[in-house]
Amino acid sequence: MNELNHLARVSDRELAGRASGAGARALLEAIVTEEITAGDPVPRPRAPRRTRRFVVGLVATAALAAAAVVGPSLLTDGEGTATSYANSAIDIELRGDTWVARVKDPYADHALYAEAFKAVGLDVGLNLVPVSPPRVGQVVRMGFEGTVDNGKGIGGGSEPDGCTLGQAGCSLAVTVDRGFIGKGVISLGRAAKPGEKYQDAGPASRKGGMLAGYRADGRTVGEVLAEVRRRGLKAVFQVIEPGPGGSGYGVDPKRQPAQVGDDWIVWEAEAEEAGVVRLLVTKERLPKNPVYGGHKPDDMD
Structure with missing residues (x-):
């Protein structure tokens, strides 16, 4: 026998305009506490409450990830002086007495490199130019404007020093001595795109070159x-x-x-x-x- 037949009756008229009444509350209590017997439908279990927290966590994580991708980051020493900066093309950090700028995208707009150096108080122009394979990662040109000769300078190569470009963890990099004064311009060799002309005038006979081991000078x-x-x-x-x-x-x-x-x-x-x-x-x-x-x-x- 279905015990629900003995439950209180609640008419539409009693519920009209009311969120809850004595009869409605009695009906709800009886339904919630009703013992399930054979043949009765099994109620669907309620979803665990942690589901909502998980969804909120995903939203928060997505928001943080979006912030990391969209905007550059800047760290200071607590006194307003920047000690590092990163955007989609390059990241710069102060390591002891040397600024180390690691190139993340060698094909990026050069304005992004300038933006990063300016953010940490450096006036350095970085150009990445297509070169022949043996010159990738080497300094192609370097110049200074209005630099005071205080023993500070800039350089370039690979980071970590001596690593093989193209392998994981190895990047083109520029180093700047802390206390460098004036403006420096440096051109580093990057891998050329297909059909792109090299901007380094060097012998094709050098090690790793197209004519490696063959001297053309003086021949017909x-x-x-x-x-x-x-x-x-x-x-x-x-x-x-x-x-x-x-x-x-x-x-x-x-x-x-x-x-x-x-x-x-x-x-x-x-x-x-x-x-x-x-x-x-x-x-x-x-x-x-x-x-x-x-x-x-x-x-x-």
């Missing part, structure tokens, strides 16, 4: 082209004009011939872009190499 164009093709590379030509006394050279874009003969002389082979070398040539053989003002030093390879 025909000889060098044979080696270039053997390695699956392409070549472009740049006709150079030796300076006075054969030291140094110039390049006149208007005097670049349509064709270069196989008997012309190559004075250096430089990395142009991935898979392409640039051959510096003259039509005649000269008394000395104009690129080096004489014999090419052995340590240039």
